[in-house]
Amino acid sequence: MSHYPKTRGFTGTLRPIRLEGDIRDVELEGEVPSQLDGTFHRVHPDAQFAPKFEDDQFFNGDGMVTMFRVHNGTIDFKQRYVQTDKWKLEREAGRSLFGQYRNPLTDDESVKGRIRGTANTNVMVHAGQLYAMKEDSPCFLMDPLTLESKGYTDFNGALKSQTFCAHPKIDPKTGNFCGFGYATKGLLTTDMTYFEIDPQGQVVTEIPFQNKYYCMMHDFAITEDHAIFHTIPIVSSWGRLEARLPHFGFDTSLPVWLGILPRNGTEKDMRWFTAPTSFASHVMNAFQDGSKIHFDVPEAKGNVFPFFPDVHGAPFDPIAGGPFLTRWTVDMASKGDQFHGKQKLSDWIDEFPRIDDRYAGMPYRHGWMLVMDPDMPFEGGNGRMSGFVMNKIAHVDLQTGKQDAWWAGPQSICQEPCFIPRHKGSAEGDGYLIALVDNLVTNYSDLVILDALKLSEGPIARAKLPIRLRSGLHGNWADASQLPN
Ligand code: V55
Numbered sequence: 001m002s003h004y005p006k007t008r009g010f011t012g013t014l015r016p017i018r019l020e021g022d023i024r025d026v027e028l029e030g031e032v033p034s035q036l037d038g039t040f041h042r043v044h045p046d047a048q049f050a051p052k053f054e055d056d057q058f059f060n061g062d063g064m065v066t067m068f069r070v071h072n073g074t075i076d077f078k079q080r081y082v083q084t085d086k087w088k089l090e091r092e093a094g095r096s097l098f099g100q101y102r103n104p105l106t107d108d109e110s111v112k113g114r115i116r117g118t119a120n121t122n123v124m125v126h127a128g129q130l131y132a133m134k135e136d137s138p139c140f141l142m143d144p145l146t147l148e149s150k151g152y153t154d155f156n157g158a159l160k161s162q163t164f165c166a167h168p169k170i171d172p173k174t175g176n177f178c179g180f181g182y183a184t185k186g187l188l189t190t191d192m193t194y195f196e197i198d199p200q201g202q203v204v205t206e207i208p209f210q211n212k213y214y215c216m217m218h219d220f221a222i223t224e225d226h227a228i229f230h231t232i233p234i235v236s237s238w239g240r241l242e243a244r245l246p247h248f249g250f251d252t253s254l255p256v257w258l259g260i261l262p263r264n265g266t267e268k269d270m271r272w273f274t275a276p277t278s279f280a281s282h283v284m285n286a287f288q289d290g291s292k293i294h295f296d297v298p299e300a301k302g303n304v305f306p307f308f309p310d311v312h313g314a315p316f317d318p319i320a321g322g323p324f325l326t327r328w329t330v331d332m333a334s335k336g337d338q339f340h341g342k343q344k345l346s347d348w349i350d351e352f353p354r355i356d357d358r359y360a361g362m363p364y365r366h367g368w369m370l371v372m373d374p375d376m377p378f379e380g381g382n383g384r385m386s387g388f389v390m391n392k393i394a395h396v397d398l399q400t401g402k403q404d405a406w407w408a409g410p411q412s413i414c415q416e417p418c419f420i421p422r423h424k425g426s427a428e429g430d431g432y433l434i435a436l437v438d439n440l441v442t443n444y445s446d447l448v449i450l451d452a453l454k455l456s457e458g459p460i461a462r463a464k465l466p467i468r469l470r471s472g473l474h475g476n477w478a479d480a481s482q483l484p485n
């Protein structure tokens with residue numbers, strides 16, 4: 001059974017790892033700042049069993065959560081699968097029962113109607129629980145410290161959406177977890193909701209609305225007053241699923257829409273602005289500026305995901321697929337539906353944008369991201385699934401325009417960084433960046449800690465794992481005060 005496909009997605013640097021375990025006091029180089037007390041959780045897809053189909057997508061792998069517990073200058077490591085309904089059913093059967101990524105037509109009869117989620121996209125501590133998240137399924141709860149799987153939740157029936165969100169924002173003023181669902185009433189539907197969950201874990205708002213067309217709604221943004229949704233043409237249909245095509249395809253004939261929903265309003269208060277087709281997925285941040293709203297995203301002219309091919313058959317174009325941090329601006333005082341403007345904020349090919357999360361939805365100055373610098377030498381083989389070689393961790397000062405970066409060397413690629421304030425109450429950007437760096441030649445991963453505003457000085461500490469982790473998606477820091485005793 002354990003014959004994984006001999007394809008690019010399952011061999012070389014993309015070989016499954018599937019390892020659960022614990023390491024007490026990971027070997028260190030340099031000094032971990034002694035005041036840091038909390039956890040960094042992150043997640044990667046790692047198919048428990050060989051997939052049913054050779055051409056299985058990276059995004060279809062079972063969620064494997066890693067916790068780094070940082071305290072007293074030491075770091076402990078713990079890694080566990082998210083024991084989703086899918087994971088348990090397949091564990092019992094000893095093989096894969098669920099088929100292609102977001103295509104229930106390809107599942108075994110025995111699992112028809114079961115929750116297909118893999119909880120492989122993001123992990124965040126909220127209201128004392130670890131939320132393991134995937135955009136096609138409900139929220140999955142784990143214990144933040146033991147990583148014990150608890151199961152899916154609908155928040156005592158309070159959340160109507162059938163799906164959750166892998167890119168929540170914590171409102172810095174209220175502490176509310178702000179998120180959204182898409183395909184909330186069933187696969188491929190344009191039904192969406194915006195919701196907020198308070199710091200005690202109670203759903204306090206859920207606003208239903210309709211999207212312009214069904215597409216991959218991967219991320220969004222908040223401002224103090226709005227929830228903002230970017231509808232981009234990564235689309236699907238029952239026809240695609242019946243034809244066993246990849247769930248999503250890129251359709252350049254469709255425009256981009258930006259939906260602005262007042263967080264205390266309803267769908268009838270919503271405004272939609274439009275722009276010519278392009279690609280944008282992760283959002284750095286958004287904020288209000290008088291009647292204007294700025295929305296900052298790595299944006300590419302063309303498709304960024306080779307594994308979600310052009311619906312009209314156009315070949316993948318890696319040049320058009322290079323994203324650049326771009327500010328989209330709309331003016332709520334305008335009468336029409338056109339964007340007010342777009343402005344490129346950096347010349348670096350970048351993705352995985354992050355901020356000092358205490359400034360989510362607020363005017364902000366500092367952003368961090370992974371950068372691909374194609375001019376640097378690279379010895380690491382086939383890299384990540386996207387084909388991008390993210391070899392630098394970078395900082396942009398949006399006030400001065402100053403840019404700074406650390407190159408991980410010719411053998412390594414970087415995973416998404418996360419900002420940690422130096423102290424409670426320290427100024428915006430004053431703190432650390434934590435990130436995994438995977439050496440694809442020696443096959444070891446290091447967790448590096450950098451001074452967030454002095455990246456080019458290099459890591460102040462490295463926790464040196466005796467294994468390499470798979471390329472992951474997202475993760476978050478939780479201060480010790482947010483963790484169970
Ligand atoms: C993404 C990742 C996913 C997914 C949809 O853009 C989009 C990233 C890891 O899973 O299902």
Ligand code: FE
Binds near residue numbers: 121166167218282474
């Ligand atoms: Fe993401």
